[in-house]
Amino acid sequence: MSRHDFQIPLVFKHRIVFTRDAFSPGNPALEEVLREGGGRRVLAVIEANVAKAWPSLAADMQSYLDATGLDVRGVDVLPGGETVKKDDALVRRVWELIDSGHIDRHSYLIVVGGGAFLDAVGYAAATAHRGVRLVRFPTTTLSQDDSGVGVKCAINHFGKKNWVGAFAVPFAVVNDFAFLHSQDEETRRAGLIEAVKVSLVKDAAFFDWIEEHAEALAALEPSVLETCVERSALLHARHIAEGGDPFECGSSRPLDFGHWAAHKLEALSGYQLDHARAVSIGMSLDTLYSAKKGLLASEAAERVLRVVELLRLPLYHTAMDLRGPGGKRRVFDGLEEFREHLGGRLTVLLLTAPGKGTDAHEMDETVLEACMVELEERCAARH
Structure with a gap:
């Protein structure tokens, strides 16, 4: 018998950005994140409910991303809500977009939506090419103050929550407070x-x-809500990064x-x-x-x-x-x-x-x- 043990240390940077109107011309937050990674292509997907609430969002994103000089492979609107986690239909659709857009491991997938949408799209990103760079834009309070800044993604199966999934540190999380205030009360x-x-x-x-x-x-109250979301997000992220597990x-x-x-x-x-x-x-x-x-x-x-x-x-x-x-x-x-x-x-x-x-x-x-x-x-x- 011969046994050989090797230690494989892993180091990830967990980037969390707080901003407002991220896709406005002149806002450098997202462009700086994308430049840091040196990627060459970008694909974006938006949850349908978010696109409905922000009719100009897809066009604004297209214009912003075009201005970065990256090769934009599409800005697509896809169905969302909790039902997208009930099976792998959305996951497969995102795989198709990644494949047809030739998004590789040095490219970016930007996802804009609530927690369930981020989960399903994130699972697709984690499994395509064994992981493509994911940039999350959480749009709900729950996803901005908790799940969106985490390092997990999953869909449901066997009647159980999050049974199929992965651990995958996103390339970046951008909490845009403009989205926060657009939800229903x-x-x-x-x-x-x-x-x-x-x-x-x-x-x-x-x-x-x-x-x-x-x-x-x-x-x-907007300022109090934003303070609460930011403090919560940082506590969650700090525990993940520094809690030892x-x-x-x-x-x-x-x-x-x-x-x-x-x-x-x-x-x-x-x-x-x-x-x-x-x-x-x-x-x-x-x-x-x-x-x-x-x-x-x-x-x-x-x-x-x-x-x-x-x-x-x-x-x-x-x-x-x-x-x-x-x-x-x-x-x-x-x-x-x-x-x-x-x-x-x-x-x-x-x-x-x-x-x-x-x-x-x-x-x-x-x-x-x-x-x-x-x-x-x-x-x-x-x-």
């Missing part, structure tokens, strides 16, 4: 839940700030606080419950559970639930009541699916204080039942 507000989440697991001072500005955030080889996933229930609730609702509201419920559930298990002061748990309510986000959904054989709540299946997704033992982050957490390796379903009943009652009392 409910979507804009709901995406703030990931900022609340990351504050609870990483930065107590940020949670204090969110609590202090909750009414302004609920009212979507960017590609999630271990089982501890603090940024997935509340997500074991959230992902299952999305699936149980037939994806009628969107990711932001599902995270709101899952995070509230795990916060209350942390308190009932004696890990988190009840006063702290109440602060968290009150912030969720001030942001006009849900604590409960009827999908929590669906039961399987023997009367077991089907949402509890999310714990085993979460463990499988982690690839090891079950590890769920619970709170000990705002900004601090601890890993738990088992969850008491009896206590979770009590938490769900309490959240349902609290929700009913609000109405």
